[in-house]
Amino acid sequence: MRLLLEHALLETGVESGVLLETEGELIKTVRVLGQSMTFSGEASAENVRFPRLAGETDTVPGLTIPGFANCHSHAFHRVLRGHTQRGRGSFWTWREQMYAVAAELTPDTYFELARDTYAEMRATGITAVGEFHYLHHQPDGTPYDDPNEMGRALLAAADEAGIRIRLLDTCYLAGGFGHPPEGVQLRYSDGDAHAWAERVAAFGDPRVGAAIHSVRAVPRDQLPVVVEAARGLPLHVHLSEQVAENEACLAAHGVTPTRLLAEAGALGPLTTAVHATHLSDDDIALLGHSRTHVCLCPTTERDLADGIGPGRRLHDAGATLTLGSDSHAVVDMIEEMRAVEMHERLASRQRGHWSALELLAAATYDGHRSLGFEDAGRIAEGQRADLVTIDLDTIRTRGTGATAETAVFAATAADVTPVTTPASAGTGEGHR
Numbered sequence: 001m002r003l004l005l006e007h008a009l010l011e012t013g014v015e016s017g018v019l020l021e022t023e024g025e026l027i028k029t030v031r032v033l034g035q036s037m038t039f040s041g042e043a044s045a046e047n048v049r050f051p052r053l054a055g056e057t058d059t060v061p062g063l064t065i066p067g068f069a070n071c072h073s074h075a076f077h078r079v080l081r082g083h084t085q086r087g088r089g090s091f092w093t094w095r096e097q098m099y100a101v102a103a104e105l106t107p108d109t110y111f112e113l114a115r116d117t118y119a120e121m122r123a124t125g126i127t128a129v130g131e132f133h134y135l136h137h138q139p140d141g142t143p144y145d146d147p148n149e150m151g152r153a154l155l156a157a158a159d160e161a162g163i164r165i166r167l168l169d170t171c172y173l174a175g176g177f178g179h180p181p182e183g184v185q186l187r188y189s190d191g192d193a194h195a196w197a198e199r200v201a202a203f204g205d206p207r208v209g210a211a212i213h214s215v216r217a218v219p220r221d222q223l224p225v226v227v228e229a230a231r232g233l234p235l236h237v238h239l240s241e242q243v244a245e246n247e248a249c250l251a252a253h254g255v256t257p258t259r260l261l262a263e264a265g266a267l268g269p270l271t272t273a274v275h276a277t278h279l280s281d282d283d284i285a286l287l288g289h290s291r292t293h294v295c296l297c298p299t300t301e302r303d304l305a306d307g308i309g310p311g312r313r314l315h316d317a318g319a320t321l322t323l324g325s326d327s328h329a330v331v332d333m334i335e336e337m338r339a340v341e342m343h344e345r346l347a348s349r350q351r352g353h354w355s356a357l358e359l360l361a362a363a364t365y366d367g368h369r370s371l372g373f374e375d376a377g378r379i380a381e382g383q384r385a386d387l388v389t390i391d392l393d394t395i396r397t398r399g400t401g402a403t404a405e406t407a408v409f410a411a412t413a414a415d416v417t418p419v420t421t422p423a424s425a426g427t428g429e430g431h432r
């Protein structure tokens, strides 16, 4: 397939008149025809100089970028949208509402919710999702006949929606430091980390990765077991989203959650720390030196009144930023990018912490890498042709220019349309 892109985000920045040739699901060649090319949405003047292309090339107006990677998702939380944004409360009161939904879900309703959430993601330009999945068992904690039935429902949902998935199968063993799981948490727990690892090993699907729910939910002595079982796989973990988690961890173990994870060998380039909101200077240094990914979820963090994570300081220390829509109060990766910069402005009363290109890297290439999809997220030879286009002629984007700044600060998810469907969404195995 040949595509003539009016404008495209390449590794060098935004270029105009970009001719792509794809083979199967991969980009075979990328040629920049240049600014001088006139673009009418039809075969261009430049095309006339390549007569063999005439009639064979699909033209794509607008600004084409790599598909977004949504690196932190709990698909079923989507059902809370519009229902938990009333009254007062905190993260912990919201969690009670979320638990009430979790208690009721079946494999069928879990599938339906995820399918619709992933369809919303696809419609807004997301081509890969990291699903942080901890709802494993029946309401009383008994495994289903297939102990991975709930996880398989998510894989099937991703297949049906046409999105590539990394299923981050989550270890959850405790209701808090020194507290066994109770109530709906029984659905989350495998009993101990060895049993979790056995269940995950039995999954037999290359799309499965691993997660530690949090240091609240996986006791200190169980952490190394998870780390060992996850070796070579993406490993994600909720980290210091709440001050209360830090205080409880310090009281129980005398160290911060970040230090606890570091001592368990859980940090590194294959690991993603999700939220990383309330960190000490030492925590930031540990995450940076270990080259851990840090996934901010700004629209959820503000919805839950979590706080503002030190994104720029983490980046400067060596951590790599990625983004997720988490609870799906909003599904709009452009809004997530924009919010990273805007929140830091509000916190610091200074503008210009992040460039648009840095934020686009977080939402695309770096995000895909953190999910183990190292051949996606760039418009470059050999990369997957998972492309989406930002319409530059809507009431929001008209006159803003074919620039990275338009993609981050002017457009919204409503301006994004998929160009191609990930051809191997159903078999999106990692390449590592």
Ligand SMILES: [Zn+2]
Residues within 6 Å of the ligand: 072, 074, 132, 238, 274, 326
């Ligand atoms: Zn989460």
